[in-house]
Amino acid sequence: MEKKIVIELQNVCKYYHMGHSIVRAVDGVSLQIREGEFVAIMGPSGSGKSTMMNLIGSLDVPTKGRILLDNHDISTLSESNLAQIRGKKIGFIFQSFNLIGNLTAKENIAIPMIFQGYDADERSFRADKLLELVQLSERKDHSPNELSGGQQQRVAIARALANSPEVILADEPTGNLDTKTGETVMDFLNDLNKKGKTIVMVTHDADLAKTHAHIVYWLKDGKIEKVTKRSI
Amino acid sequence: MIKDFFSLAFKNLKSRGIRSWLTLIGIFIGVTAVVSLISLGNGLQLAVATQFGVSANQLITVQAGGLSGYGPPGSAVVDPLTEEDADAIERLSSVENTVTRNIKSVKVEFNDKVNYRYIGSMSDNKKDLNLIYTQLDSGALLGKLLTESDRGKIILGYNYYAKSDDWDGKQIIPGKTILVNDRKFEVIGILEKQGSLITDNVVYMPEDDVKSLLNLNNTVDMIIVEPKNKEEINKTKIEIEKLLRDRRNVKLGEEDFEVSTPEASLATINSVLSGVQVFIVIIASISIFIGVIGIINTMTTSVLERKKEIGISKSIGARNEHIFLQFFIESSLLGLIGGLAGAIFGTLLGVAGIYGINNWLGTQLTPEIDFILIFSTLLGSFLIGGIAGLVPAFKAAKQNPVEALRS
Numbered sequence: 001m002e003k004k005i006v007i008e009l010q011n012v013c014k015y016y017h018m019g020h021s022i023v024r025a026v027d028g029v030s031l032q033i034r035e036g037e038f039v040a041i042m043g044p045s046g047s048g049k050s051t052m053m054n055l056i057g058s059l060d061v062p063t064k065g066r067i068l069l070d071n072h073d074i075s076t077l078s079e080s081n082l083a084q085i086r087g088k089k090i091g092f093i094f095q096s097f098n099l100i101g102n103l104t105a106k107e108n109i110a111i112p113m114i115f116q117g118y119d120a121d122e123r124s125f126r127a128d129k130l131l132e133l134v135q136l137s138e139r140k141d142h143s144p145n146e147l148s149g150g151q152q153q154r155v156a157i158a159r160a161l162a163n164s165p166e167v168i169l170a171d172e173p174t175g176n177l178d179t180k181t182g183e184t185v186m187d188f189l190n191d192l193n194k195k196g197k198t199i200v201m202v203t204h205d206a207d208l209a210k211t212h213a214h215i216v217y218w219l220k221d222g223k224i225e226k227v228t229k230r231s232i
Numbered sequence: 233m234i235k236d237f238f239s240l241a242f243k244n245l246k247s248r249g250i251r252s253w254l255t256l257i258g259i260f261i262g263v264t265a266v267v268s269l270i271s272l273g274n275g276l277q278l279a280v281a282t283q284f285g286v287s288a289n290q291l292i293t294v295q296a297g298g299l300s301g302y303g304p305p306g307s308a309v310v311d312p313l314t315e316e317d318a319d320a321i322e323r324l325s326s327v328e329n330t331v332t333r334n335i336k337s338v339k340v341e342f343n344d345k346v347n348y349r350y351i352g353s354m355s356d357n358k359k360d361l362n363l364i365y366t367q368l369d370s371g372a373l374l375g376k377l378l379t380e381s382d383r384g385k386i387i388l389g390y391n392y393y394a395k396s397d398d399w400d401g402k403q404i405i406p407g408k409t410i411l412v413n414d415r416k417f418e419v420i421g422i423l424e425k426q427g428s429l430i431t432d433n434v435v436y437m438p439e440d441d442v443k444s445l446l447n448l449n450n451t452v453d454m455i456i457v458e459p460k461n462k463e464e465i466n467k468t469k470i471e472i473e474k475l476l477r478d479r480r481n482v483k484l485g486e487e488d489f490e491v492s493t494p495e496a497s498l499a500t501i502n503s504v505l506s507g508v509q510v511f512i513v514i515i516a517s518i519s520i521f522i523g524v525i526g527i528i529n530t531m532t533t534s535v536l537e538r539k540k541e542i543g544i545s546k547s548i549g550a551r552n553e554h555i556f557l558q559f560f561i562e563s564s565l566l567g568l569i570g571g572l573a574g575a576i577f578g579t580l581l582g583v584a585g586i587y588g589i590n591n592w593l594g595t596q597l598t599p600e601i602d603f604i605l606i607f608s609t610l611l612g613s614f615l616i617g618g619i620a621g622l623v624p625a626f627k628a629a630k631q632n633p634v635e636a637l638r639s
Contacts, residue, residue, distance in 0.1 A: 098540070
């Protein structure tokens with residue numbers, strides 16, 4: 001039986017006005033991402049992959065077209081409703097980790113739960129569990145600048161999982177890491193995927209995309225140039 | 233959830249640089265001024281009243297010349313009061329007793345050192361003498377007080393004993409002899425400290441001695457009036473004024489004399505103090521206004537500096553109201569911390585002021601720590617901080633997440 005569609009883009013366009021010209025960052029993209037898939041969005045710089053990640057992650061709304069998240073159209077939602085949805089359904093992992101500097105590892109992991117209204121005990125319990133998952137329990141009280149790049153990215157992964165989202169969106173998750181640390185981070189993402197999480201990874205690293213993703217969407221000039229699939 | 237935002241705001245404040253804290257100086261100064269002023273409370277009033285010789289007794293003082301009631305009258309009175317005026321006042325039905333006093337400038341010599349001071353005459357009638365002591369509101373620190381039968385003897389204000397520097401280092405104590413206008417007088421007592429530069433420097437001399445020393449006739453510088461009913465002191469005051477207007481043939485509003493009660497004197501002092509308080513409140517308001525501008529400035533800078541953090545928070549589910557609350561609470565806490573520092577410092581200043589007044593005047597005032605005032609001040613500072621942070625917090629909340637993340 002085919003798994004349910006968690007993300008669907010229907011002829012999605014995102015245009016920017018730059019002076020008198022219009023930049024077509026995403027231009028008529030349609031795709032479906034099913035539950036449990038590991039999808040990579042590949043493309044060179046300026047191909048529109050970051051814009052697409054922002055649209056999929058409900059950080060931005062399309063100029064045209066529809067985006068369905070779990071069968072709900074999010075294309076026309078208000079900023080507040082979009083925030084609510086991304087807090088619940090999407091976990092972000094960024095290239096530069098994007099941890100909050102004056103909070104400890106554990107507090108960084110717990111922050112998304114504050115926005116979802118979890119009480120302090122529940123947050124603490126879940127954050128400890130997630131720290132265990134990313135094998136950083138002993139570093140829980142360290143601030144980001146006391147952690148290595150790999151450790152920071154593992155904290156970011158734990159933070160992305162804080163509200164048990166359906167989809168993990170990873171934007172160049174190994175971009176700032178050396179090869180070995182990058183592999184460790186990818187192992188975590190693979191493990192999560194094996195446990196059923198849907199992973200959408202944006203990367204310009206073709207090898208990384210081909211090695212880990214089941215489906216790779218190759219973007220060029222805001223359009224899908226080709227789609228490659230790997231048998232699971 | 234609000235508790236969590238307070239906790240986040242505290243963490244953010246802890247990591248702030250000295251620049252943010254310096255912006256709180258305005259709020260700090262404003263709150264310090266208000267709290268210290270109010271903590272001083274009656275102490276300030278008492279200090280000023282004592283300095284001007286206003287005591288809390290229920291006696292009326294009559295002086296000629298339309299001079300103010302504070303301190304010894306000057307020598308330029310055209311139409312002085314007389315003993316007959318005192319007798320006429322005493323005949324009023326609302327008056328119990330009157331005492332006349334002369335207060336003159338004299339040459340005082342001791343240890344071959346000359347100073348010019350005031351002498352105050354002391355009655356030769358026991359009842360009147362007691363009234364003067366009541367008005368003086370002071371007992372003997374050393375030796376004894378003058379009695380109605382003493383002649384050739386004097387008692388001195390506290391400074392004659394305490395300030396030996398005025399007499400080339402030699403202390404005046406009971407038993408010593410001093411020269412007043414070149415005539416010898418034996419010092420039999422030193423009065424307790426009153427804290428006034430005027431009364432602590434007076435030589436108190438029997439009335440007969442004053443008259444013979446200065447060749448005075450029946451003129452008097454001051455009439456002290458004891459009303460029969462102390463509750464109706466103001467009514468007695470009005471009667472005396474009417475009587476003296478008739479006797480001196482002056483119209484209402486053109487009096488060349490002054491009848492003052494302690495309440496009236498205190499009211500004058502209070503009106504002066506109110507002026508000072510209004511001035512301090514204006515300074516405090518300006519400081520707080522500057523503090524508000526400081527907080528707006530530091531919060532606006534903070535929004536710009538933490539744009540990326542806002543983007544991160546939004547990407548992990550923070551709604552606009554969450555971001556708003558975070559910055560609003562942070563700004564309110566900035567105000568609260570400024571207010572707290574000001575309240576603590578202001579209270580300490582007030583307490584120190586009270587102890588200073590006690591030390592100076594020998595009073596037993598206790599500092600008034602008004603917890604309602606402190607709570608109101610802290611609440612006010614918190615609200616002021618919040619109001620100052622409103623616009624920056626709105627700006628923070630309205631950040632576009634994509635642009636914020638890109639910064």
